[in-house]
Amino acid sequence: MANRRRWNIGVLLLLIIFVYVLVQFYLSTGRIRGLVTPLEASEEDHARLQIALISQELDNPFWRSVEQGALEAAGQYHMELQYTGPFRIDAEEQMKLLEKAIASKMDGIILQGIGNEQNRSLIEKANKLGIPVIAVDTDEPGSKRLAYVGTNNTYAGQEMGRLIAVENKDPVGMIGVLVGSKDAANQRLRLEGFQSVIETYSGLSIAEVSASNISRLQAAQQAEQMLKEHPEIKYMVGFSSLDGIGMAEAVARIKPGGVKIYAFDDLEDTLAAIKNKQIVSSIVQQPSQMGYKAVSILNDYFQGRTVTPQQYTPISVLTDKEVSAR
Structure with a gap:
């Protein structure tokens, strides 16, 4: 009887050990999966x-x-x-x-x-x-x-020239021009395209070309200086996104209502200036x-x-x- 009891206890202990080992096996498998999955994801991201x-x-x-x-x-x-x-x-x-x-x-x-x-x-x-x-x-x-x-920057510059020509019948007057940078190829191409159209109108001429360094503050400063040095300016053109806003600020201080402004791109402040009649129009890119x-x-x-x-x-x-x- 005592031997049978010991046998039963031994079997029970073996069963407990077996269950423990089985549980540890499943837990270890889960941990390995947890380690492997991030590695696989990392390799996928790297790929x-x-x-x-x-x-x-x-x-x-x-x-x-x-x-x-x-x-x-x-x-x-x-x-x-x-x-x-x-x-x-x-x-x-x-x-x-x-x-x-x-x-x-x-x-x-x-x-x-x-x-x-x-x-x-x-x-x-x-x-x-x-x-x-x-x-x-x-x-x-x-x-x-x-x-x-x-x-197509040359074409965009030509379009700017045509805007002045179309919106102003028999246009006559001096034009002040701002570019973001005189060294930037896209600005040079826009300016060249613009000049090629303006040259076909005997009543139009460019008074000055200045650089704003794509800065609203510098655009305003350059435009203000341009207006002081060339009070005969009737049109202003900007070929980078912050030029139009800066020119509008300068015109409001120096010659309110006396200059037509043509801008580039569609910043929120540019749109507001168009709505408020401070800027005539703007050429918008994508x-x-x-x-x-x-x-x-x-x-x-x-x-x-x-x-x-x-x-x-x-x-x-x-x-x-x-x-x-x-």
């Missing part, structure tokens, strides 16, 4: 194509809009977008960031054309390493970039579309599809009528 977007100026509203479009497309195509840029406009800093992106072996790079040999050489270096480069906003002619996406299309082109390239080297995004003209309808 995503890494795209660098190098802006002209980090927190410029135009470039933030380019970033938003690029982020949307990157999410759609399962890519990782890294947005960067100088805090203030600095071509040298842009090229340093391009060098860094190449050294980091990014899968693709989106940037603004600068228009110098050093930038073209860096793009060629990326090309040799198999890194496709897309130029947005400003092209980099003569480089090994895969494609340009953005406004920066978000530029970013989206640039990433889409990279996806086409990675998929082995043929890429069209120049893809212009549309522009439109906003007057008080369109602003009121928004």
